[in-house]
Amino acid sequence: MRIGIIGTGNMADALGGRWAAAGHRVLFGGRSPERARALADRTGQSAGTLRDAAGFGDAVLLALPYDAVAGVLAALGADGGSAARPGARRLHPCRRPRLPAHHRHGTGAARTIADATGARVVKAFNHLPDAVWRRLPPAFAEGPVAVPLCGDDPAALERVATLVRDLGCVPLPVGGLDRAAYLEATTAFLIGLWHSGHDPRSLLPPFEAVTAPDRG
Ligand SMILES: NC(=O)c1ccc[n+]([C@@H]2O[C@H](COP(=O)([O-])OP(=O)(O)OC[C@H]3O[C@@H](n4cnc5c(N)ncnc54)[C@H](OP(=O)(O)O)[C@@H]3O)[C@@H](O)[C@H]2O)c1
Numbered sequence: 001m002r003i004g005i006i007g008t009g010n011m012a013d014a015l016g017g018r019w020a021a022a023g024h025r026v027l028f029g030g031r032s033p034e035r036a037r038a039l040a041d042r043t044g045q046s047a048g049t050l051r052d053a054a055g056f057g058d059a060v061l062l063a064l065p066y067d068a069v070a071g072v073l074a075a076l077g078a079d080g081g082s083a084a085r086p087g088a089r090r091l092h093p094c095r096r097p098r099l100p101a102h103h104r105h106g107t108g109a110a111r112t113i114a115d116a117t118g119a120r121v122v123k124a125f126n127h128l129p130d131a132v133w134r135r136l137p138p139a140f141a142e143g144p145v146a147v148p149l150c151g152d153d154p155a156a157l158e159r160v161a162t163l164v165r166d167l168g169c170v171p172l173p174v175g176g177l178d179r180a181a182y183l184e185a186t187t188a189f190l191i192g193l194w195h196s197g198h199d200p201r202s203l204l205p206p207f208e209a210v211t212a213p214d215r216g
Pocket of ligand 1 (some may be wrong): 011130
């Protein structure tokens with residue numbers, strides 16, 4: 001698969017490197033040509049501009065701080081860039097759990113980006129830090145990491161599911177893009193727990209226990 005990556009930071013490095021190792025063709029696109037070139041050289045892949053990345057792929061990973069997304073997409077679309085062409089690209093936003101206006105209103109970042117661009121957005125890879133995606137494979141005692149996916153386009157979802165499997169993870173479709181805001185909020189919640197020293201797994205008894213509690 002051809003994968004354009006918009007951004008040259010930690011997520012671009014972690015995911016792009018793994019996809020390159022899995023045999024995909026990756027183009028790293030950044031505002032810094034040096035950083036894009038460094039990633040490309042290290043992984044044996046290509047480097048280019050943000051616009052090059054938006055137009056390169058069968059899939060596009062959007063790996064920018066959320067605050068930068070609107071400006072970058074507007075710049076790409078304002079002069080004919082493919083990232084903003086309705087239906088032209090699949091954008092896979094990743095974000096940290098700051099809660100700007102779209103969140104407070106319940107829309108979510110992924111839905112906002114889809115509405116703004118017409119792209120077949122799939123929400124993915126947001127709930128764990130880049131260190132996990134760099135693991136070979138991303139697996140723990142419980143097994144391979146499951147990657148929740150939200151999206152409305154079946155073909156785009158399947159394409160992202162392939163990319164999840166190629167990391168050694170398990171795709172976990174959890175609904176349409178209207179549910180992506182829950183995923184974003186869950187990530188914020190999880191990070192809060194981890195950073196305050198709590199294990200989120202302690203919140204999650206087995207399904208049998210919550211559906212048929214022992215009243216003994
Ligand atoms: N890292 C994680 O563990 C993690 C986990 C889950 C989700 N996420 C989310 O994934 C996204 C990327 O995170 P990251 O850790 O990869 O971030 P990062 O290491 O800070 O990299 C951000 C990238 O965005 C570029 N950028 C920033 N502002 C820009 C602008 N105005 N125009 C063009 N490019 C701009 C940066 O370019 P320069 O290098 O030129 O500054 C850099 O290439 C974020 O939304 C984050 O919340 C991250």
